[in-house]
Amino acid sequence: MADTCVECGFCEPVCPSRLLTTTPRQRIVLRREMARQPQGSPLQRALIEQYEYDGIETCAADGNCVLACPVGIDTGKLIKYFRSREHDERAERSGLKAAKHWTTFERATRGTLRMGGGISRAVGDGLLRAVTRAQRRLVSAELLPEWGPEMPRAAPPRLPVTPREGAAAVYVPSCVNRMFGISRQANGGVPAMSVVEAMVTVSARAGMPVWIPADVAGHCCAVPWGSKGYRDGHAWMANKIVESLWRWTEGGQLTAVIDASSCTHGVTSELGTVLTDENAERHAKLEIIDATDWAHDRLLPRLDVSKAGAVVVHPTCSGRHLGMDRRLRKLCVELAEDVFVPPSAACCGFAGDRGFLHPELTASATQEEAVEVKGRAFDAHVSTNRTCEIGMERATDRPYVHVIQILEELTRPASPA
Numbered sequence: 001m002a003d004t005c006v007e008c009g010f011c012e013p014v015c016p017s018r019l020l021t022t023t024p025r026q027r028i029v030l031r032r033e034m035a036r037q038p039q040g041s042p043l044q045r046a047l048i049e050q051y052e053y054d055g056i057e058t059c060a061a062d063g064n065c066v067l068a069c070p071v072g073i074d075t076g077k078l079i080k081y082f083r084s085r086e087h088d089e090r091a092e093r094s095g096l097k098a099a100k101h102w103t104t105f106e107r108a109t110r111g112t113l114r115m116g117g118g119i120s121r122a123v124g125d126g127l128l129r130a131v132t133r134a135q136r137r138l139v140s141a142e143l144l145p146e147w148g149p150e151m152p153r154a155a156p157p158r159l160p161v162t163p164r165e166g167a168a169a170v171y172v173p174s175c176v177n178r179m180f181g182i183s184r185q186a187n188g189g190v191p192a193m194s195v196v197e198a199m200v201t202v203s204a205r206a207g208m209p210v211w212i213p214a215d216v217a218g219h220c221c222a223v224p225w226g227s228k229g230y231r232d233g234h235a236w237m238a239n240k241i242v243e244s245l246w247r248w249t250e251g252g253q254l255t256a257v258i259d260a261s262s263c264t265h266g267v268t269s270e271l272g273t274v275l276t277d278e279n280a281e282r283h284a285k286l287e288i289i290d291a292t293d294w295a296h297d298r299l300l301p302r303l304d305v306s307k308a309g310a311v312v313v314h315p316t317c318s319g320r321h322l323g324m325d326r327r328l329r330k331l332c333v334e335l336a337e338d339v340f341v342p343p344s345a346a347c348c349g350f351a352g353d354r355g356f357l358h359p360e361l362t363a364s365a366t367q368e369e370a371v372e373v374k375g376r377a378f379d380a381h382v383s384t385n386r387t388c389e390i391g392m393e394r395a396t397d398r399p400y401v402h403v404i405q406i407l408e409e410l411t412r413p414a415s416p417a
Helices: 024-036 042-057 064-068 075-085 089-100 102-118 121-138 175-179 195-205 223-228 231-248 261-269 277-285 291-302 317-321 325-333 359-374 386-396 403-410
Strands: 169-172 255-258 288-290 308-313 336-340 380-383 400-402
Touching: 024 042, 024 075, 042 075, 064 075, 064 317, 075 223, 089 102, 089 223, 089 231, 102 121, 102 175, 169 195, 169 231, 175 195, 175 386, 195 291, 195 400, 195 403, 223 231, 223 261, 231 277, 255 261, 255 291, 261 288, 261 317, 288 291, 291 325, 291 403, 308 325, 308 403, 317 325, 325 336, 325 403, 359 386, 380 386, 380 403, 386 400, 400 403
Parallel strands: 169 255, 255 288, 308 336, 308 380, 380 400
Antiparallel strands: none
């Protein structure tokens, strides 16, 4: 990668860390200089030490750079490789253990969010932030998140019960939507229904009911492990989700729908290299689509919409990789009279849990977009990924929701007089 970079700088405007630390071009140039310096020299040691934060920890690894690069360099992939090199056998075992006990992690996360919501906001936020900061100093700032005042409510502990018989698709709620519920600011027109409940409700309303497998807890798109460079955990979870999708869809007979664009991108595009031969064949036969496309292509034609006035849309970087950003806008045009996509909208820098680990990255990445959003009044603030919605809420102090929640709200039957 470093040899092919021509340093044109096309990647820099789309990089979420461009105003905080370094850009993809700078990350590559710094690696070149480290390689050029004499082994163990004072300058090389200083560069290596500073590169850990400036180059590795604050990289969102979102891949936006490859979309802008004229020679197709994905600096995020390079950073994931560097992260993997930092893991010894013990770290790999820990990553694999986390993958195998993901159900427990989901439950613990919901419990922490419920605890935070059960204490008064002023006291609870301050207490939990102090506790998590102490834990980060003791363990690692790269593993444990810091509590923030914009943390959402916990997701409901139980998913809606849906019948398998007559289902038009298998619905796989992402683990972020199984853990994170609606905004703590939810009021005044913001849907009180979770994205999972909204998906089940609006799909049934359109005559396209979805089925949530009873054993979906503990499954994940495997992106968290791939992004952090945990090879064994990534491979284990990747094969697990494909095997389950194959079983749930009865060998690919049913479409699988995923409700977080980063997870859809992860399952459709980032599993290939770690799948067994059998699972790679299965994966190729599966139809996996994002909830946005499910809504636009299969639900919307069957629904009556009462349009909102104005909505602002935050397209996600994973949606761009899927070519979904235009389709998201088309869907929103059917839902509102005025659809605004901020000119500076780019990656929010949340990058899974990176926004929890390094909130300064998200703050920097969203500052320009936040100014554009806060300059106008909107009926709804929309995106397609729960963590991105949390990031944008931090930046704008306005609650962001999934487009499925808006679709459900705007297609409710009129109440009888």
